[in-house]
Amino acid sequence: MKYCSHCRADIVTTIPAGDNRERFMCSSCDIIFYENPRIIAGSIPVYGDKILLCKRSIEPRLGYWTLPAGFMENGETTLQGAWRETIEESQADVTVGELFSICNVPRINQVHMFYLATMPSEDCGPTSESSEVGLYSEADIPWDEIAFGTVKQTLKRFFADRKAGLYQLHHLEF
Numbered sequence: 001m002k003y004c005s006h007c008r009a010d011i012v013t014t015i016p017a018g019d020n021r022e023r024f025m026c027s028s029c030d031i032i033f034y035e036n037p038r039i040i041a042g043s044i045p046v047y048g049d050k051i052l053l054c055k056r057s058i059e060p061r062l063g064y065w066t067l068p069a070g071f072m073e074n075g076e077t078t079l080q081g082a083w084r085e086t087i088e089e090s091q092a093d094v095t096v097g098e099l100f101s102i103c104n105v106p107r108i109n110q111v112h113m114f115y116l117a118t119m120p121s122e123d124c125g126p127t128s129e130s131s132e133v134g135l136y137s138e139a140d141i142p143w144d145e146i147a148f149g150t151v152k153q154t155l156k157r158f159f160a161d162r163k164a165g166l167y168q169l170h171h172l173e174f
Contacts, residue, residue: 001024004026004027004028004029004031005033006026006029006031007026007028007029007031009027009028009029010026010028011024011025011026012024012025012026012027013025016030016032023035035109036109037106037109037110037111038071038072038109038110038111039072039081039110039111039113040069040070040071040072040110040111040113041069041070041071041072041078041079041081041082041085041113041115042067042069042070042082042085042086042112042113042114042115043067043068043069043082043083043085043086043094043096043114043115043116043117044067044100044114044115044116044117044154044155044158045067045068045092045094045117045118045119046117046118046119047118047119047121047122047135048135049137050135050136050137051067051135051136051138051141051155051158052067052068052090052092052119052124052133052134052135052136053065053067053133053134053135053136053141054066054067054068054089054090054129054130054132055130055131055132055133055134056130056131057126057128057129057130057131058128058129060147063131063145064145064147065141065142065146065147066146066147066148066151067114067151067154067155068085068086068088068089068090068092068130069082069085069112069151070085070089070129078099078113078115079096082113082114082115082117083096083117086117088127088129089127089129089130089133090124090125090127090130090133091123091124091125091126091127091133092119092123092124093119093120093123094117094118094119095117095118096115096117097115097116097117097118098115098116098167098169099113099114099115099116099169100114100115100116100154100157100167100169100170101113101150101153101154101157101169101170102169102170102171102172103153103154103172103173103174104171104172104173104174105150105174107174112150112154114150114151114154116167122135138159141155149174150172150174153172153174154172157170157172
């Protein structure tokens, strides 16, 4: 960021009065431009005893498998974002349920949130974001080809909770 979007003056990096960390601030009108973490909303789509996975056709991690998820849009809730991303990445219309995992990834300024979801049918298919989609039993998941640590750990906790017969909210740090 170089110029203020309000007055076009130069942006400086400084610690504003009463604050404790550097921020981008306008050198003229003193507006502070905060940078905050991005929220990734996604789902764990379940059909019978299988989980829906998507093979990424975009970077990052092109060609690796993931749960359907992506950046939230302004004006939507995390649940709405999870539902939208599931459709965008898999064409699967799901019923989104309870929040299952919150994954804090401070090194890249992200928070990943995954919701339990049910699929009323096996209907799903590739999209511009996913070259393949498929339903996988736990034994058939390509564990070495999972795109992100947040997805791998969420899946492992999902299967452990399912085996125990009790789903709980998981807070994870990466």
